[in-house]
Amino acid sequence: xxxxxxxxxxxxxxxxxxxxxxxxxxxxxxxxxxxxxxxxxxxxxxxxxxxxxxxxxxxxxxxxxxxxxxxxxxxxxxxxxxxxxxxxxxxxxxxxxxxxxxxxxxxxxxxxxxxxxxxxxxxxxxxxxxxxxxxxxxxxxxxxxxxxxxxxxxxxxxxxxxxxxxxxxxxxxxxxxxxxxxxxxxxxxxxxxxxxxxxxxxxxxxxxxxxxxxxxxxxxxxxxxxxxxxxxxxxxxxxxxxxxxxxxxxxxxxxxxxxxxxxxxxxxxxxxxxxxxxxxxxxxxxxxxxxxxxxxxxxxxxxxxxxxxxxxxxxxxxxxxxxxxxxxxxxxxxxxxxxxxxxxxxxxxxxxxxxxxxxxxxxxxxxxxxxxxxxxxxxxxxxxxxxxxxxxxx
Amino acid sequence: xxxxxxxxxxxxxxxxxxxxxxxxxxxxxxxxxxxxxxxxxxxxxxxxxxxxxxxxxxxxxxxxxxxxxxxxxxxxxxxxxxxxxxxxxxxxxxxxxxxxxxxxx
Ligand code: SF4
Ligand code: SF4
Numbered sequence: 001x002x003x004x005x006x007x008x009x010x011x012x013x014x015x016x017x018x019x020x021x022x023x024x025x026x027x028x029x030x031x032x033x034x035x036x037x038x039x040x041x042x043x044x045x046x047x048x049x050x051x052x053x054x055x056x057x058x059x060x061x062x063x064x065x066x067x068x069x070x071x072x073x074x075x076x077x078x079x080x081x082x083x084x085x086x087x088x089x090x091x092x093x094x095x096x097x098x099x100x101x102x103x104x105x106x107x108x109x110x111x112x113x114x115x116x117x118x119x120x121x122x123x124x125x126x127x128x129x130x131x132x133x134x135x136x137x138x139x140x141x142x143x144x145x146x147x148x149x150x151x152x153x154x155x156x157x158x159x160x161x162x163x164x165x166x167x168x169x170x171x172x173x174x175x176x177x178x179x180x181x182x183x184x185x186x187x188x189x190x191x192x193x194x195x196x197x198x199x200x201x202x203x204x205x206x207x208x209x210x211x212x213x214x215x216x217x218x219x220x221x222x223x224x225x226x227x228x229x230x231x232x233x234x235x236x237x238x239x240x241x242x243x244x245x246x247x248x249x250x251x252x253x254x255x256x257x258x259x260x261x262x263x264x265x266x267x268x269x270x271x272x273x274x275x276x277x278x279x280x281x282x283x284x285x286x287x288x289x290x291x292x293x294x295x296x297x298x299x300x301x302x303x304x305x306x307x308x309x310x311x312x313x314x315x316x317x318x319x320x321x322x323x324x325x326x327x328x329x330x331x332x333x334x335x336x337x338x339x340x341x342x343x344x345x346x347x348x349x350x351x352x353x354x355x356x357x358x359x360x361x362x363x364x365x366x367x368x369x370x371x372x373x374x375x376x377x378x379x380x381x382x383x384x385x386x387x388x389x390x391x392x393x394x
Numbered sequence: 395x396x397x398x399x400x401x402x403x404x405x406x407x408x409x410x411x412x413x414x415x416x417x418x419x420x421x422x423x424x425x426x427x428x429x430x431x432x433x434x435x436x437x438x439x440x441x442x443x444x445x446x447x448x449x450x451x452x453x454x455x456x457x458x459x460x461x462x463x464x465x466x467x468x469x470x471x472x473x474x475x476x477x478x479x480x481x482x483x484x485x486x487x488x489x490x491x492x493x494x495x496x497x498x499x
Contacts, residue, residue, distance in 0.1 A: 099418035160417050198417040208421035214434075221419040228417075 014039035016147035023074035036079035073200030096131025101154035118357020259291030436479035
């Protein structure tokens with residue numbers, strides 16, 4: 001029987017790692033995800049997880065050790081956040097290019113300067129072009145589930161790409177919620193053992209990994225990463241379906257909530273989706289036609305699903321905890337790209353909010369709604385809006 | 395010009411490797427680095443004057459690649475597949491039997 005325990009998302013991530021039975025975990029502590037490797041080190045020390053726990057001197061080393069371990073042919077896991085993920089940047093490309101199915105749990109946190117340990121999505125969003133798959137969890141249960149799902153997708157022969165699972169700093173990493181821990185046997189059946197077909201260490205069959213590629217091969221190598229990202233779309237759907245069958249929890253690349261007759265759909269990710277669902281419930285009682293679309297899978301970008309979503313609404317209001325300079329938020333760019341050649345398309349309004357742990361309140365959402373309603377009425381509106389900004393101190 | 399002693403292996407690897415990209419661009423054939431013809435980076439190439447050569451083998455010793463073989467009569471032979479045009483041989487030759495010339499493809 002699955003057991004239910006009250007735990008933080010950090011612990012849920014550690015439990016997911018334990019259930020996935022990685023052979024190597026290399027990690028360096030960083031707020032807010034320190035508890036993930038701490039908890040894993042306990043599992044290893046207590047003999048509950050048979051793995052090599054490597055204590056390294058930086059995140060660059062952590063991911064490098066993971067690349068080495070994964071290239072040797074074992075399931076590999078680490079956790080980080082913010083500056084730590086940024087320090088991994090160089091190696092993230094290498095992991096994707098070498099097609100190593102490493103999984104990272106990321107406690108989504110703002111980037112310096114100024115130093116800020118609280119939540120936004122700038123860290124993972126900044127790594128969106130590394131070739132890694134990206135999943136975003138709304139709550140602690142999703143943090144656990146999506147890590148298991150990430151392993152399954154990453155290790156699929158049609159994909160073979162590393163994956164990161166983001167969950168909001170403090171809002172999830174340090175907040176306790178009931179989480180269902182699935183049975184080990186069921187997880188074993190779901191994930192199976194990782195049997196590497198391409199990357200492994202076998203002295204009797206030597207290969208060279210991380211090679212040099214001349215101009216005659218580099219472009220093709222990059223294309224295979226592109227192709228693997230495209231393949232991942234189908235594989236993710238399959239894995240979501242299998243996960244639902246085995247564990248009873250349903251996941252979709254874009255989860256819709258009360259969108260059916262919505263005129264305005266708020267689009268968001270992570271824990272903010274929970275807040276916005278609550279807000280939408282409140283508005284629905286007043287007869288306002290609004291809905292929510294939650295992006296669970298951000299890379300590969302669910303272009304087809306976005307096009308379907310766009311047919312349902314007159315206005316898409318994107319709520320983003322990240323900044324892409326000159327653009328607005330990253331979602332604004334992605335959504336614009338997905339819809340640019342569609343004949344009928346909704347108006348897109350972009351909102352930047354909640355950066356560096358700023359609370360997103362119903363008052364903020366009222367402000368966003370007001371602007372979205374202007375757009376709906378055909379009035380003039382700003383494409384990019386910073387919500388909850390303390391203009392008086394600027 | 396004498397043939398590289400790796401010719402057969404190079405051709406075999408080239409054929410097999412050029413057909414398909416492995417996931418992660420893994421080189422599946424040991425020693426496939428042999429096919430990386432570093433000579434393609436060259437801008438200048440050594441031009442050899444056999445009449446001046448005194449067979450001291452300084453060029454042979456100093457070539458960092460090593461892209462110089464010796465022929466049956468022990469004269470240096472340059473393997474342009476791997477010669478990267480660094481000019482060290484020309485610099486070391488005591489009798490100026492080697493000159494570097496701009497290579498035009
Ligand atoms: S130019 Fe350099 S690489 Fe070429 S033969 Fe001379 S020493 Fe060797
Ligand atoms: S260094 Fe000059 S003289 Fe000596 S073997 Fe080479 S080419 Fe001949």
